[in-house]
Amino acid sequence: MKRFDTNLSEKQIKKDILSAADKRFRTFGFKKTTMAEIAQDLGMSTSNLYRYFPSKVSIAEAFALHCFEEKEAGLQLLLEQPLVSAVDSLFVYAKGLLHYNFDQLNTYPAINDMIMALCETSSEIVDKKREGELSILKVILEKGQEEKCWVIEDLDETGLAIMASWVMFSTPTFMRHQTLEQLEKRLGNLLNLIITGLRVRD
Amino acid sequence: MKRFDTNLSEKQIKKDILSAADKRFRTFGFKKTTMAEIAQDLGMSTSNLYRYFPSKVSIAEAFALHCFEEKEAGLQLLLEQPLVSAVDSLFVYAKGLLHYNFDQLNTYPAINDMIMALCETSSEIVDKKREGELSILKVILEKGQEEKCWVIEDLDETGLAIMASWVMFSTPTFMRHQTLEQLEKRLGNLLNLIITGLRVRD
DNA sequence: ACTATGAATATTATGTTAAATATTCATAGT
DNA sequence: ACTATGAATATTTAACATAATATTCATAGT
Numbered sequence: 001m002k003r004f005d006t007n008l009s010e011k012q013i014k015k016d017i018l019s020a021a022d023k024r025f026r027t028f029g030f031k032k033t034t035m036a037e038i039a040q041d042l043g044m045s046t047s048n049l050y051r052y053f054p055s056k057v058s059i060a061e062a063f064a065l066h067c068f069e070e071k072e073a074g075l076q077l078l079l080e081q082p083l084v085s086a087v088d089s090l091f092v093y094a095k096g097l098l099h100y101n102f103d104q105l106n107t108y109p110a111i112n113d114m115i116m117a118l119c120e121t122s123s124e125i126v127d128k129k130r131e132g133e134l135s136i137l138k139v140i141l142e143k144g145q146e147e148k149c150w151v152i153e154d155l156d157e158t159g160l161a162i163m164a165s166w167v168m169f170s171t172p173t174f175m176r177h178q179t180l181e182q183l184e185k186r187l188g189n190l191l192n193l194i195i196t197g198l199r200v201r202d
Numbered sequence: 203m204k205r206f207d208t209n210l211s212e213k214q215i216k217k218d219i220l221s222a223a224d225k226r227f228r229t230f231g232f233k234k235t236t237m238a239e240i241a242q243d244l245g246m247s248t249s250n251l252y253r254y255f256p257s258k259v260s261i262a263e264a265f266a267l268h269c270f271e272e273k274e275a276g277l278q279l280l281l282e283q284p285l286v287s288a289v290d291s292l293f294v295y296a297k298g299l300l301h302y303n304f305d306q307l308n309t310y311p312a313i314n315d316m317i318m319a320l321c322e323t324s325s326e327i328v329d330k331k332r333e334g335e336l337s338i339l340k341v342i343l344e345k346g347q348e349e350k351c352w353v354i355e356d357l358d359e360t361g362l363a364i365m366a367s368w369v370m371f372s373t374p375t376f377m378r379h380q381t382l383e384q385l386e387k388r389l390g391n392l393l394n395l396i397i398t399g400l401r402v403r404d
Numbered sequence: 405a406c407t408a409t410g411a412a413t414a415t416t417a418t419g420t421t422a423a424a425t426a427t428t429c430a431t432a433g434t
Numbered sequence: 435a436c437t438a439t440g441a442a443t444a445t446t447t448a449a450c451a452t453a454a455t456a457t458t459c460a461t462a463g464t
Binding site (some may be wrong): 405406407408409410411412413414415416417418419420421422423424425426427428429430431432433434 | 435436437438439440441442443444445446447448449450451452453454455456457458459460461462463464
């Protein structure tokens with residue numbers, strides 16, 4: 001017998017900790033949830049938390065990664081509906097991302113602040129966020145290649161360029177001053193530009 | 203006789219105040235320059251500053267607007283060189299803007315922080331910044347129309363969409379984690395995308 | 405009546421101590 | 435040997451007093 005309650009694997013306990021932290025982070029944010037509270041919610045001692053996570057920020061990081069996975073799963077789901085073309089997928093994806101960011105910002109401002117702060121200090125978090133979003137975008141771009149919607153030389157660079165152009169639609173500072181409708185309209189115009197381009201070809 | 207030293211008009215005194223504030227803001231930032239210091243630099247009393255500006259932030263705002271004018275003048279100058287096409291102008295403008303932002307961020311970080319803070323509290327500043335940059339972009343887009351480079355239905359909306367796509371290249375948070383070379387490359391890719399578009403037309 | 409000032413007041417920053425919290429560790433339970 | 439804990443320590447935050455600074459105002463100089 002390794003653990004007092006053998007029903008609980010290490011993996012499960014980590015999940016439980018994450019879940020308890022999640023609830024508190026959502027409501028109170030990072031600073032205002034304490035390790036003592038998380039432990040109390042789980043009926044364990046504070047020091048025991050450190051047997052599963054090396055620090056409070058590491059819990060926050062794991063939580064952030066979990067959020068990214070949830071977000072990406074949600075967007076994947078949107079893209080699984082039968083869509084006419086890769087162009088449609090691109091619109092659905094970009095608007096889905098905007099909606100997610102907008103909702104997150106308004107429903108859980110504390111979470112948003114927390115993740116932004118983590119991004120300032122941990123490049124791993126930034127990378128995971130970017131890579132996750134990029135991999136979905138690349139699937140869409142590849143689909144477009146197959147459908148002969150467009151021809152792309154460098155998928156990664158093109159994907160990164162497109163994501164760079166979406167920064168305004170995922171940055172609180174810029175989102176806060178506009179309604180969702182305004183943001184949607186502007187994003188729509190931008191997507192048309194990206195798809196069609198400015199130049200009239202001959 | 204209205205003023206003790208009649209050589210100085212109200213306009214000139216405002217300019218002098220702005221110039222004195224400029225020097226201090228550049229070196230020490232907003233918080234670490236005091237009204238007393240600005241007054242002392244000009245040999246006047248602190249309270250007299252309030253006869254020309256209603257508050258310290260109003261001086262900062264006037265200074266910010268002055269910065270915008272200088273920036274725009276510099277960019278105009280870049281565009282006055284004989285350029286082959288509107289496409290070239292667009293590249294020169296976008297890259298000029300990136301260089302300006304990058305230099306500003308590294309040479310005068312205090313100024314940059316200050317203007318960002320002002321943008322958070324004053325929509326007038328945000329508007330002026332946007333309008334100034336947009337008006338130059340619109341000139342380029344119009345030139346492109348005349349040159350039959352492209353056809354644009356709504357100049358304003360197209361201009362705003364393009365500027366939205368440039369947010370990453372003018373936001374410190376995102377610029378700080380990348381070299382100028384990386385930023386230039388990504389901006390180049392984005393501009394090509396905006397000009398050429400993804401879709402292969404028939 | 406216009407311009408400017410010094411003193412008075414209100415607001416904001418700074419430094420300092422006490423309290424809260426994160427983290428470690430030696431020890432106990434299984 | 436693995437799991438968990440309470441007590442001990444280190445770090446961060448909060449509260450408060452103090453000082454610095456912004457702003458106002460009554461008054462004086464031209």
